[in-house]
Amino acid sequence: MAHGHGHKHGHGHDHGHGHQQHGNGMAQMLDLDAEVLRDYYSEVIGWAGSLVPDSPHIIDLGAGTGTGTIALARHLPAASLTAVDMDEEMLAHLRRRVAEAGFGDRVGTVRADLDDEFPELRPADLVWASASMHHLADPARTLARVRDVLRPGGVFMITELEGFPRFLTETAGAALEERCHAELARLRLEAGMHMGEDWGARLKAAGFEVEGERHFDIELRQPLPPQAARYAQVTLQRTRERLADRLSADDLAALTTYTENLDGREDLTVRATRDVWIGRRR
Secondary structure: OOOOOOOOOOOOOOOOOOHHHOHHHHHHHHHHHHHHOHHHHHHHHHHHHOOOOOOOEEEEEOOOOOHHHHHHHHHOOOOEEEEEEOOHHHHHHHHHHHHHHOOOOOEEEEEOOOOOOOOOOOOEEEEEEEOOHHHOOOHHHHHHHHHHHEEEEEEEEEEEOOOOOEOOOOHHHHHHHHHHHHHHHHHHHHOOOOOOOOHHHHHHHOOOEEEEEEEEEEEEOOOOOOOHHHHHHHHHHHHHHHOOOOOOHHHHHHHHHHHHOOOOOOOOOEEEEEEEEEEEOO
């Protein structure tokens, strides 16, 4: 997941939330996403690691709280990494996490809005963009710049998602989530976000050779990971905040009730989708 801001989108994971609204809630949601969907992240990070040389330089575009940065640093102990994001609060959180993980000497940060001036970055073997590309006003421009910064044979790995995960399974809750997701989709459309893009076609148009594409349908059932209820709570709270002026009073009240009564629910699930594309510079 990532974060966005109107049409100045330099990073990922928020799916429609404004720049000034990130705060601790967004950081929590990003961190919980990585914890609860650990198996998915482990598989994709392993895939990324198989595509690069022994001592790669990696750029994380739209790094958010550093989920991808830290996972890549852990999986590739000889790698050096540059985390790029426009949100200084997120980068500060990332630097704290990197230091705690013991990777501070291998990870640098760059604050940049990719819709303004693309930053000067050292040549990379892998550029990783997790749920950040759909926020960009001009993805084609960024794809071209990524191709320029990649070494010959380097890889651009794009992961994207359809929106927030779903958690509720009983009839009323599932219907409420459906209404919320439909409204969030309308918000993203109004904001001009590039959700549902064929990034494989975009990569080809930018001169990459597409050598991998995969869709993940993720469904976690009971017993869930320990932080799953908290993940659901934070996500539903974010949904309520974003839709406070777009849902009925009854739906807003129901969202509040669900967020306050998630612990111990035996019908809670975690359902999410992810899509991954691999483009290589020849």
